[in-house]
Amino acid sequence: MQPSAAQGKAEWREWARARRREVPDLSAKVAAHLVAFLQARKVRRVLVYRALPGEPDVSALAPHFDLLTTRARFRPAPHLTLHPWETATELSRFGVLQPPADAPRVGLETVDAVLLPALAYDRRGVRLGYGGGFYDRLLPEFTGPTVGVVWDPLVVEELPCETHDLRVGFLATETGVRAIQL
Template sequence: MKKELRLQTLAMLDQLSSEEFERKTASLYKHLFQLTAWNQAKTIGLTMSRGREVPTGPLIETAWQEGKTVCVPTCFPANKQMTFYEYTPQTKMNSSYFGLMEPDPSVSTAVDKTAIDLMIVPGVCFDQKGYRIGYGGGYYDRYLLDYQGVTLAICLSVQQIEHVPIEDHDIPVSLIVSEKGAHVTTLYEK
């Protein structure tokens, strides 16, 4: 079921014209940058976007302009864990087996999860309760188990679906931001 929903959502994203995609993401950014969670965060965790994901480059640039620290994860497949590292224009990046750009752990500064105020959690689709279908690795669900900061998803409205089938280990995000505005999820309690 998750696989089908993932494929359907990715197909809908692919059907958006470049102009429509850019217009919607620009609107999404405006909503995000007005949020208290964004404005109060000193350290933001996010992944490097690729393909038809909402581009995170503008988030990184805005965060730097506002004096925020940006950190990006590196995944460790051997133990299915990930560690966030500070990301600057000088950070040495490697391409992982998923094609993600990740900081080189041998020359990067790790950031403890207690220092990350706002975590922008990637995903293919999300429901109104904050549950998501990611890319299948389960890295974020494991990482977020004891994370105490604010979790937020950025997605276009075509990525919002009625119901995500959930499993015991799934962790919902607390906020969803799309081109239509911000939505506090109904299940999230921290």
């Protein structure tokens, strides 16, 4: 049963992980919708994620765009650095490929659009992440399109939200890409 909006993020994360295990992998459909959406906006450089098990895999975007990915760093404070997609050659503590520490860095100011993974999103664009706050710290000044990528059954009416929580402008699922209506 889905938690209420009044419940905490821990309950929502537990629900989302369980729900995600029931959803078939329709990554090809998600990627096709994203290609059309990004090309229509003349996007060239996209910050994307390396998919964890259960997340939509967006690696099919590589032939169409200049992709960047992130490396999680924990000192002096947790933050993300951006690197060319193809430099992701080592396994991270999260179990996905990431660029090595000495990989060339790329500035966020060169990015045209950002695709964000999550456990769930709500219809207001609120993201339920994994609890590290990495994207919340990276993107407050980013002005390009931010697209939450998630399976459609993980888009809910309302999630708990704190003032620092990032909201996206668009949601991409296997059913298409839609703008957030506030």
